[in-house]
Amino acid sequence: MTAPLDAPGSDLGPGILIAERPGIPIVGRSLGQIAWMRLKRDKVALAGGLVVILLILVAIFAPLIVKVLGQDPTQFNSDMIDPATLVPKGGTGIGPDHLFGVEPVNGRDIFSRVVYGARISLLIAFLATVLSVVIGTLLGVTAGYFGGIVDSIISKTMDVFLAFPILVFAIALAGVIPDTAFGLSGDTLRVSLLIFIIGFFNWPYIGRIIRGQTLSLREREFVDAARSLGARGPYIIFREMLPNLVAPILIYATLLIPTNVLFEAALSFLGVGVRPPTPTWGGMLSDAVRFYTVPHFMFFPGMAIFITVLAFNLFGDGLRDALDPKAR
Amino acid sequence: MQKTTRLGVAALGALLTLGLAACGGGSGSSTPSSSGGGTAAGGTGTFNAALTGVVDPSDKKGGILKFANAGDWDSLDPGDTYYGYSWNFIRLYGRSLVMFKSAVGKEGNELTPDLAEGLGTPSDDAKTWTYKLKAGIKFEDGTPVTSKDVKYGVERSFDKEVFPDGYTYFNDFLNWPKDYKGAYKSKGVNTDSAIETPDDQTIVFHLKQPLSNFDYFAQLPATIPVPADKDTGAKYKEHVIATGPYMFKTNEIGKGFSLVRNPNWDPATDPNRKALPDGYEVSTNVNADDIDNRILAGDLDVDIAGTGAQPAALGRILPDPTIKANTDNPTGTRLWYTSINGNVPPLDNIDCRKAVEYAADKTTLQTAWGGEFAGGQIATSLLPPAIPGHEDFNTYPPGADNKGDLTKAKEALTACGQPNGFETNISYRAERPKEKAAAEALQQSLGRVGIKLTLKPFPQADYFALYAGKPGYAKDNKLGLAMNGWQSDWPDGFGFLQQIVDSRVIRDTGGSSNVSVRDPEVDKLIDQAMEQTDANARNAIWTQIDKKVMDDAYILPNVWAKALLIRSKNASNVFVNDAYGMYDYLGMGVK
Numbered sequence: 004m005t006a007p008l009d010a011p012g013s014d015l016g017p018g019i020l021i022a023e024r025p026g027i028p029i030v031g032r033s034l035g036q037i038a039w040m041r042l043k044r045d046k047v048a049l050a051g052g053l054v055v056i057l058l059i060l061v062a063i064f065a066p067l068i069v070k071v072l073g074q075d076p077t078q079f080n081s082d083m084i085d086p087a088t089l090v091p092k093g094g095t096g097i098g099p100d101h102l103f104g105v106e107p108v109n110g111r112d113i114f115s116r117v118v119y120g121a122r123i124s125l126l127i128a129f130l131a132t133v134l135s136v137v138i139g140t141l142l143g144v145t146a147g148y149f150g151g152i153v154d155s156i157i158s159k160t161m162d163v164f165l166a167f168p169i170l171v172f173a174i175a176l177a178g179v180i181p182d183t184a185f186g187l188s189g190d191t192l193r194v195s196l197l198i199f200i201i202g203f204f205n206w207p208y209i210g211r212i213i214r215g216q217t218l219s220l221r222e223r224e225f226v227d228a229a230r231s232l233g234a235r236g237p238y239i240i241f242r243e244m245l246p247n248l249v250a251p252i253l254i255y256a257t258l259l260i261p262t263n264v265l266f267e268a269a270l271s272f273l274g275v276g277v278r279p280p281t282p283t284w285g286g287m288l289s290d291a292v293r294f295y296t297v298p299h300f301m302f303f304p305g306m307a308i309f310i311t312v313l314a315f316n317l318f319g320d321g322l323r324d325a326l327d328p329k330a331r
Numbered sequence: 332m333q334k335t336t337r338l339g340v341a342a343l344g345a346l347l348t349l350g351l352a353a354c355g356g357g358s359g360s361s362t363p364s365s366s367g368g369g370t371a372a373g374g375t376g377t378f379n380a381a382l383t384g385v386v387d388p389s390d391k392k393g394g395i396l397k398f399a400n401a402g403d404w405d406s407l408d409p410g411d412t413y414y415g416y417s418w419n420f421i422r423l424y425g426r427s428l429v430m431f432k433s434a435v436g437k438e439g440n441e442l443t444p445d446l447a448e449g450l451g452t453p454s455d456d457a458k459t460w461t462y463k464l465k466a467g468i469k470f471e472d473g474t475p476v477t478s479k480d481v482k483y484g485v486e487r488s489f490d491k492e493v494f495p496d497g498y499t500y501f502n503d504f505l506n507w508p509k510d511y512k513g514a515y516k517s518k519g520v521n522t523d524s525a526i527e528t529p530d531d532q533t534i535v536f537h538l539k540q541p542l543s544n545f546d547y548f549a550q551l552p553a554t555i556p557v558p559a560d561k562d563t564g565a566k567y568k569e570h571v572i573a574t575g576p577y578m579f580k581t582n583e584i585g586k587g588f589s590l591v592r593n594p595n596w597d598p599a600t601d602p603n604r605k606a607l608p609d610g611y612e613v614s615t616n617v618n619a620d621d622i623d624n625r626i627l628a629g630d631l632d633v634d635i636a637g638t639g640a641q642p643a644a645l646g647r648i649l650p651d652p653t654i655k656a657n658t659d660n661p662t663g664t665r666l667w668y669t670s671i672n673g674n675v676p677p678l679d680n681i682d683c684r685k686a687v688e689y690a691a692d693k694t695t696l697q698t699a700w701g702g703e704f705a706g707g708q709i710a711t712s713l714l715p716p717a718i719p720g721h722e723d724f725n726t727y728p729p730g731a732d733n734k735g736d737l738t739k740a741k742e743a744l745t746a747c748g749q750p751n752g753f754e755t756n757i758s759y760r761a762e763r764p765k766e767k768a769a770a771e772a773l774q775q776s777l778g779r780v781g782i783k784l785t786l787k788p789f790p791q792a793d794y795f796a797l798y799a800g801k802p803g804y805a806k807d808n809k810l811g812l813a814m815n816g817w818q819s820d821w822p823d824g825f826g827f828l829q830q831i832v833d834s835r836v837i838r839d840t841g842g843s844s845n846v847s848v849r850d851p852e853v854d855k856l857i858d859q860a861m862e863q864t865d866a867n868a869r870n871a872i873w874t875q876i877d878k879k880v881m882d883d884a885y886i887l888p889n890v891w892a893k894a895l896l897i898r899s900k901n902a903s904n905v906f907v908n909d910a911y912g913m914y915d916y917l918g919m920g921v922k
Contacts (some may be wrong), residue, residue: 048651075597077666078775079695079772079775081695081698084698085702086694086697086698086703087645087647087702087703087704088642088649088650089642089698089701089702089705107766108698108699109695109699109768109771109772109775178572181808184473189785198354200894235562238572274761274788276764278785278786278787278788279767279771279788280771280774280786280788290764293642293764295643296642296643296646304414
């Protein structure tokens with residue numbers, strides 16, 4: 004799932020920094036190399052990228068982290084709760100055992116739940132983004148390259164999708180889908196469903212951009228050259244166009260991820276996400292609303308969403324500046 | 332009554348369907364609670380004092396009482412109101428045939444004649460009930476009240492298209508002419524088969540079936556007289572013609588209204604009402620936290636909904652003994668419970684159901700419902716303490732600390748042939764965080780003996796119609812457990828139990844609040860109770876039913892709802908009336 008992010012570096016060989024070695028003549032640098040150099044100079048973007056990597060590691064190693072620093076995210080700690088007011092004894096329950104304190108009512112460890120919440124949030128955000136990007140790119144390129152009736156149909160479809168009340172649709176669909184469907188069940192089904200809903204309805208945004216880019220690429224000399232040598236549609240699309248579209252795809256993918264994190268949180272907040280007691284950030288926020296007098300409950304999942312979205316946005320912005328300086 | 336959310340409407344129609352108020356948010360009725368702490372009869376400034384005595388008793392007249400409502404009335408129209416607080420409040424401007432006594436605690440459960448000279452006189456088969464009206468009762472404009480005005484009030488309430496908020500007791504039980512559609516659509520139709528008015532002071536109700544407790548019907552606001560020539564249909568709520576000691580001065584729907592003294596109310600005809608204040612000012616759609624703060628500050632007297640302080644205020648009140656001393660914590664007539672569906676294997680085996688009863692941790696359930704003050708008192712049976720017929724018993728003792736008896740639970744599992752536990756689902760209403768918390772708590776506690784629950788949220792609007800309450804769906808989707816709640820429309824076994832334990836209310840098309848109790852013996856007992864006109868004998872049958880259902884292990888009682896009510900700094904004569912589970916709005920005066 005991290006593939007899109009690794010891409011800028013992937014076409015850089017071991018000699019990335021060739022230009023800076025003294026005594027060796029200056030050689031031509033690839034787009035990737037130039038971008039990486041620009042990106043390196045952008046400290047804010049780098050910091051964002053670092054946080055993103057950190058978040059991914061947290062999500063992957065959640066069970067390990069929780070083992071060391073927290074406890075089972077679904078375990079109740081009723082003894083830490085004041086039975087009359089339902090808030091943790093002493094206000095938050097923050098201490099060495101519970102770094103972020105405990106939830107009101109049942110005393111579940113907030114730290115563990117935030118850490119585990121990262122898994123769901125990031126998994127859904129990434130995979131949904133991948134889905135949007137794949138659909139968006141394929142249809143965008145097709146529309147842009149072939150033009151005519153194909154373009155009309157795809158563009159109109161995009162318009163329809165863009166006008167679609169996706170949140171309402173998501174709520175309805177998540178409510179209607181039974182517990183076992185398409186050979187999946189339980190949380191796997193819910194997660195797949197969320198990925199589908201979020202990914203499937205976001206493709207027109209990236210699709211339009213790709214279509215626009217394709218329209219201009221199609222008229223370039225190297226495409227004409229390929230065509231005159233006898234290349235046909237698929238070859239031109241995959242071999243000539245797509246490599247030149249990597250930059251916009253990467254940029255919009257990185258910027259789509261935070262949007263999807265927020266969207267997943269919104270769906271969980273509305274109760275159509277994964278089912279309790281599986282922790283999600285949006286779900287935690289939704290629980291916390293009732294207990295606004297116990298701000299720590301809302302603070303930590305809220306901060307998690309905030310930091311994730313900010314980090315991805317900063318990184319995405321930096322990436323755009325690096326890959327496409329004209330857009331500045 | 333005391334229906335804080337609109338759900339029970341689905342229950343229209345069938346013979347036994349009463350459209351009782353199904354479920355809803357927390358609200359309560361009172362009883363001197365066993366877990367509530369010290370009480371002092373008649374004393375001022377002690378916690379729970381108003382449960383057992385009148386706080387600041389006084390006969391001083393004058394002053395204005397200020398009420399606020401975080402939401403709004405369903406309707407001020409006596410034919411169209413189903414909220415418990417509204418039934419409590421309506422006694423200020425309307426007089427029904429009989430009423431609940433304006434009295435402390437259990438005495439408030441007693442019915443006393445209001446418009447009528449005495450309680451109803453039943454025929455031998457309890458199918459005909461006769462009431463005589465007192466002489467000298469007038470509307471606010473001075474017109475005398477006759478039995479025809481009472482009849483008209485009931486007739487107009489029949490029309491659920493004009494009055495969608497009301498109950499359907501009269502629709503379902505009176506012997507209406509065929510195809511009768513209410514006073515508006517069936518104008519001029521002779522309804523003597525249902526209600527007769529032989530003279531201006533007499534009214535006779537004819538029922539389709541014996542009903543031993545018709546007096547509870549006669550206290551419903553629909554028996555408040557409505558003058559036919561002043562009736563404006565759906566708009567009548569904008570100016571209800573008063574028969575009580577107060578009448579409307581202003582009424583801006585959505586903002587609030589004010590009541591002033593009714594010059595044509597004659598105290599000589601009314602021993603039940605003291606009518607101390609000179610008037611009432613009521614504002615609606617006020618922020619709930621704001622209401623709590625203003626009552627604590629003394630700017631406001633009563634949170635009319637009677638559902639208790641918000642969590643934010645609880646955090647201020649409970650830790651502070653001086654503030655807490657001016658609050659009351661009645662236990663209501665609402666039971667929050669978990670239905671155990673015997674149609675879903677392995678719960679078709681009684682031992683597996685018993686394992687659920689034993690394994691449940693009642694303390695985490697109590698916390699989930701809101702804790703010992705705002706949530707409820709741990710329930711061990713169905714009938715809440717405030718309802719006659721309640722008896723303290725515990726068929727499945729959950730251990731000394733109430734955390735469940737795991738040994739017994741494991742024994743039951745072994746007896747059921749599932750020694751390592753089993754898997755099933757628990758449904759709850761997605762919009763209700765407390766039900767979700769309770770489901771999560773059960774998931775935890777049943778997990779201790781290997782009973783693995785999967786949580787299934789459903790939209791509350793269709794919870795009973797399409798999901799948990801639809802037998803086919805529940806069975807196919809293995810909804811072994813279902814979070815549920817019930818509050819009676821009036822404090823009596825019939826009002827509380829019938830809709831949730833009578834298996835005949837379960838319909839294949841869904842919609843019933845009873846989703847699990849299927850026991851022919853229970854049904855038989857209910858029939859016996861409905862024909863028993865002696866109240867004590869009747870209550871004994873309700874107790875018996877309660878025990879039988881618990882023996883069957885079809886219901887896991889969670890808590891009897893409680894609410895923390897804040898006593899006004901300015902009000903005198905403050906006491907909790909068990910019939911409503913909140914402060915009695917009729918008794919209150921200004922210090």
